[in-house]
Amino acid sequence: MNNTVTRRILLFVLLILVQVLILNHIHLFGYATPLLYVAFVLKTRRNFPRWAILLISFTLGAIIDLFSNTTGVAMGSLTLIGLIQPPLLEIFVPRDSAEDLEPSMKTLGVNKFIFFTILIVFIFCLCFFTLETFNFFNWIKWLECVGGSTVFTVVLILVLENMRKR
Amino acid sequence: MKNLLDFLARYNHWLLFIILEVASFVLLFQFNNYQGSVWFTSANAVSGKVFEISSHIEQFFALTKVNQELTQRNLQLEQQVQTLTNTLQQRASDSILLKSRQFQPLANYRLIPAKVVSNTVNRRDNFITIDKGAQDGIKKDMGVVSGNGVVGIVYLVSDHYSIILPVLNSQSNISCTIRGRGYFGYLHWTGGAIHLAYVDDIPRHAHFKLYDQVVTSGYSSVFPPGVIVGKILHVYNSSDGLSYRLNVKLSTDFANLRDVCVIDNTAMAERIRIMQAATDSIKEREE
Numbered sequence: 001m002n003n004t005v006t007r008r009i010l011l012f013v014l015l016i017l018v019q020v021l022i023l024n025h026i027h028l029f030g031y032a033t034p035l036l037y038v039a040f041v042l043k044t045r046r047n048f049p050r051w052a053i054l055l056i057s058f059t060l061g062a063i064i065d066l067f068s069n070t071t072g073v074a075m076g077s078l079t080l081i082g083l084i085q086p087p088l089l090e091i092f093v094p095r096d097s098a099e100d101l102e103p104s105m106k107t108l109g110v111n112k113f114i115f116f117t118i119l120i121v122f123i124f125c126l127c128f129f130t131l132e133t134f135n136f137f138n139w140i141k142w143l144e145c146v147g148g149s150t151v152f153t154v155v156l157i158l159v160l161e162n163m164r165k166r
Numbered sequence: 167m168k169n170l171l172d173f174l175a176r177y178n179h180w181l182l183f184i185i186l187e188v189a190s191f192v193l194l195f196q197f198n199n200y201q202g203s204v205w206f207t208s209a210n211a212v213s214g215k216v217f218e219i220s221s222h223i224e225q226f227f228a229l230t231k232v233n234q235e236l237t238q239r240n241l242q243l244e245q246q247v248q249t250l251t252n253t254l255q256q257r258a259s260d261s262i263l264l265k266s267r268q269f270q271p272l273a274n275y276r277l278i279p280a281k282v283v284s285n286t287v288n289r290r291d292n293f294i295t296i297d298k299g300a301q302d303g304i305k306k307d308m309g310v311v312s313g314n315g316v317v318g319i320v321y322l323v324s325d326h327y328s329i330i331l332p333v334l335n336s337q338s339n340i341s342c343t344i345r346g347r348g349y350f351g352y353l354h355w356t357g358g359a360i361h362l363a364y365v366d367d368i369p370r371h372a373h374f375k376l377y378d379q380v381v382t383s384g385y386s387s388v389f390p391p392g393v394i395v396g397k398i399l400h401v402y403n404s405s406d407g408l409s410y411r412l413n414v415k416l417s418t419d420f421a422n423l424r425d426v427c428v429i430d431n432t433a434m435a436e437r438i439r440i441m442q443a444a445t446d447s448i449k450e451r452e453e
Contacts, residue, residue, distance in 0.1 A: 030288070054186060055186075058189075069295075069329075071193045071194060072192075075189075076191060079186045079190060083180075083183045131194060132289075
């Protein structure tokens with residue numbers, strides 16, 4: 001128990017540092033920025049208290065905002081992800097699986113996990129870039145940002161997941 | 167009442183969700199008007215420190231490039247000084263008067279060197295964070311320049327860090343003029359390419375050539391006159407047809423900004439204020 005909590009906290013700090021110091025500076029083709037920190041909420045265990053997920057995702061979003069000068073944007077969209085992650089996960093878990101299962105390629109199966117990741121990341125990117133471009137709406141740029149970042153983030157999460165599996 | 171409590175107990179996460187979302191939306195929409203929001207941006211101490219460490223490391227790898235640029239700029243300036251002194255000596259016979267006049271305007275400004283710790287160029291409203299703040303004498307609305315030209319204006323100040331509103335921000339509005347021609351206009355940026363900006367409100371009767379240099383006008387107390395902004399690439403008519411709109415190639419490379427200088431104009435403001443006080447007191451005595 002204690003071990004998992006420490007690991008989660010370490011992962012929390014690590015994800016923030018990686019996002020703020022490295023990933024925020026990547027703009028592939030001018031629009032695709034990987035938003036890796038969503039993986040932290042995505043990997044929350046089944047039956048984790050829902051208020052705790054909401055508070056954690058809100059805090060994570062707030063810290064990311066603080067570092068990238070996008071006050072409120074990551075906060076709002078990540079809180080939404082914290083709300084929809086448990087019901088979405090329920091759809092994907094196989095029957096008679098552990099009560100506190102952690103979503104991963106092993107527990108969900110490769111196909112289901114990929115689909116789950118795409119869904120979560122897509123909803124997150126959609127919210128994030130909609131909020132970010134609120135006062136300056138440019139359809140093409142918005143679509144490019146949502147699409148590019150979704151693909152980039154999903155690929156990154158899957159690659160990391162695959163490396164961990166071995 | 168019991169029903170209500172049951173309802174809240176069962177759906178407490180919805181309630182929490184709504185509270186958190188409202189909080190983030192309030193922050194999102196109020197940030198631009200809320201001057202005291204230093205805490206929620208990268209001007210606060212914790213994030214400033216992290217960015218400072220990371221930029222120290224990055225700086226080390228950029229040193230060669232910076233050195234090259236500085237040497238180039240130095241050569242250019244030396245040449246310029248040479249030609250200018252030559253022309254001046256030809257024109258004026260009294261060299262002592264000349265020297266005392268030359269250094270007068272610069273004496274009013276103090277330059278505070280600062281390092282960029284965080285910078286964006288890919289949004290419509292970009293911000294730059296620097297590692298000097300109120301304790302180093304920086305105040306809101308001071309001008310910021312780099313070795314290559316104008317950068318922006320100080321927007322938010324905390325104790326050790328401050329945020330700059332650079333030219334690459336839709337809210338930026340810097341008064342500038344065409345060197346040697348005198349007509350002035352306002353520098354705006356409309357998003358997109360980070361080396362192109364527009365100067366609006368140049369009058370229709372103005373005479374100038376393409377590739378003329380655009381410099382700050384010095385009409386406000388933010389920038390001294392003559393800081394380089396860029397050079398004219400194209401001339402368009404403004405949408406109402408009453409003035410020209412100049413497409414300007416910015417001389418500052420915002421994507422590669424490390425060292426900047428904040429222009430402290432308090433000395434000049436102070437001088438004006440004390441002059442004012444002196445004239446006022448004399449008037450009182452006369453009456």
